[in-house]
Amino acid sequence: MSELMKIENLHKSFGKNQVLNGIDTTIQKGEVVVVIGPSGSGKSTFLRCLNLLETPTEGAVIFEDVDLTDPKIDIFKIRENLGMVFQTFNLFPHKTVMENLCLAPVKAGLKNQKEAKENGMRLLKQVGLEDKAEAYPNSLSGGQKQRIAIARALAMEPDVMLFDEPTSALDPEMVGEVLTVMKDLAKAGMTMVIVSHEMGFAKEVGDRVLLMDEGEIVEEGSPTELFDHPKHPRTIDFLSKVL
C-alpha cells in the first residue's frame, strides 16, 4: 500500500471553540476509513478540512505529497481530485441528471461534452440509474438523488471520495441502495473516508475505523478491534449507545 493522505497535528477552531485538537492519521491508497463518534465531536469539520472546505488553524493536510494548507497552491484544482458527498444532495435542481453529471468535468476541461456524456452514462449504469439521464432531481427519490450525487462526484475521477453521513437524511428503505453503491466502489479499490452511523456497513466495508470524541481520535483500528474489542472507555461508552 502507498500513502495517499497524511494528516498531521490538525487543529481547527471557530473563534474560541476548539473543535479539532490535534489529529494525526494516514490514509493509504485504496483504504476505506470509517469515522464514527458522538454528535458534535468534530467529524464533519475533520472531513471538511481534508479538502480545505474548512481552513485548519494549525497542522498539515498532505495529499499526494502536496500540503493543502500551503496558501500558494491552487486548492480549486486540487479539490477536483477529492470527491465529496454530503448528507443532503445539493444537485442542481434546474438541470437534468445528465447535465448535473457533465457540468464539472466539462468546466474543468477534463472532458468535452461528448466524452462527459459517455462517461455520465457509464456512471449512471454504475449506480443503477441509467434510465434517469433526462430526469430532473425533484422527480427522484432521496436514495436516487444520493446515488446521482455520488455519480456526480465520481464524474471528476477523484483519487479519494469523502462522504459525510451520506445516508442519514434518507428514509430507512433507501439506505441500502446507497450503501450498495458505496460497497461496490470500495470493492473497485476507491479510497474512501466515510463519516457514518451505519455500524453494520463500517464492519463490513471498513478497513479501519476511527472513533472521534471532542476533536480527537480516541481510538482506531480494524472493525473487529474497534467493535469487538474496544479499549478506550469513551469508545466503550459510545458503542454501548449505538450498537
Ligand code: ADP
Ligand atoms: P460532528 O460532525 O461530529 O457532529 P461538527 O464537526 O459538525 O461535528 O461540529 C463540531 C463543533 O464545531 C460543534 O460544536 C459545531 O457547533 C462547531 N462548528 C462546526 N462548523 C462550524 C462553523 N462553520 N462555525 C462555527 N462552529 C462550527
Ligand code: MG
Ligand atoms: Mg457531522
